[in-house]
Amino acid sequence: EVQLVESGGGLVKPGGSLRLSCAASGFTFSTYSMNWVRQAPGKGLEWVSSISSSSTYTYYGDSVKGRFTISRDNAKNSLYLQMNSLRAEDTAVYYCARVLERRIVGALSSWGQGTLVTVSS
Amino acid sequence: DIQMTQSPSTLSASVGDRVTITCRASQSISSWVAWYQQKPGKAPNLLIFKASTLESGVPSRFSGSGSGTEFTLTISSLQPDDFATYYCQQYNSNSGTFGQGTKVEIK
Numbered sequence: 001e002v003q004l005v006e007s008g009g010g011l012v013k014p015g016g017s018l019r020l021s022c023a024a025s026g027f028t029f030s031t032y033s034m035n036w037v038r039q040a041p042g043k044g045l046e047w048v049s050s051i052s053s054s055s056t057y058t059y060y061g062d063s064v065k066g067r068f069t070i071s072r073d074n075a076k077n078s079l080y081l082q083m084n085s086l087r088a089e090d091t092a093v094y095y096c097a098r099v100l101e102r103r104i105v106g107a108l109s110s111w112g113q114g115t116l117v118t119v120s121s
Numbered sequence: 122d123i124q125m126t127q128s129p130s131t132l133s134a135s136v137g138d139r140v141t142i143t144c145r146a147s148q149s150i151s152s153w154v155a156w157y158q159q160k161p162g163k164a165p166n167l168l169i170f171k172a173s174t175l176e177s178g179v180p181s182r183f184s185g186s187g188s189g190t191e192f193t194l195t196i197s198s199l200q201p202d203d204f205a206t207y208y209c210q211q212y213n214s215n216s217g218t219f220g221q222g223t224k225v226e227i228k
Contacts, residue, residue, distance in 0.1 A: 045165065045208050047217035059215040062122060095164055105217045107155035107170035114164060
């Protein structure tokens with residue numbers, strides 16, 4: 001069974017940094033592209049970032065480009081999101097998700113339970 | 122960037138109704154569209170990918186259609202478990218834009 005477990009969320013001040021992690025199990029992590037998607041309280045889904053299976057390609061949404069960095073460690077079956085220069089509008093539940101098809105950005109067939117990031121002074 | 126305009130934002134329907142949700146892309150995206158269902162406090166669940174392919178385990182009352190810029194999700198006979206919020210997502214470009222969501226409520 002595919003399992004994705006996010007961690008690292010919490011309360012951070014504006015301008016601060018946070019690193020999210022996603023531990024994967026139940027599938028061959030190194031062969032799948034992975035994504036981060038977020039959802040602000042009471043709002044819709046927003047695609048954040050994607051990374052290819054071997055980390056060769058990374059893509060970002062306009063709202064986080066230059067501030068967030070996606071990475072992965074295939075030896076540890078782990079996905080990461082380094083978030084710098086955080087703003088109040090980054091407050092959201094952050095989900096990691098596995099891409100279904102052989103695409104870097106694609107339909108997301110498996111999701112974690114999410115981790116809440118709150119940016120507030 | 123490709124924008125996805127989803128309508129309606131809210132839909133009131135009864136059990137047994139046929140329900141249709143539409144997404145329009147700001148430019149042609151071939152068939153690279155997915156549809157998700159989300160219930161409060163839960164992660165989204167993939168229903169349809171590549172515009173019309175039903176994800177494994179999803180009931181056959183869900184169907185998707187369209188290509189280019191116009192896409193629809195249809196629920197043929199609404200069931201009590203289907204009251205939720207639905208999102209489309211395009212993944213044609215190197216971004217994965219979601220629509221704004223459609224909340225399906227009990228009439």
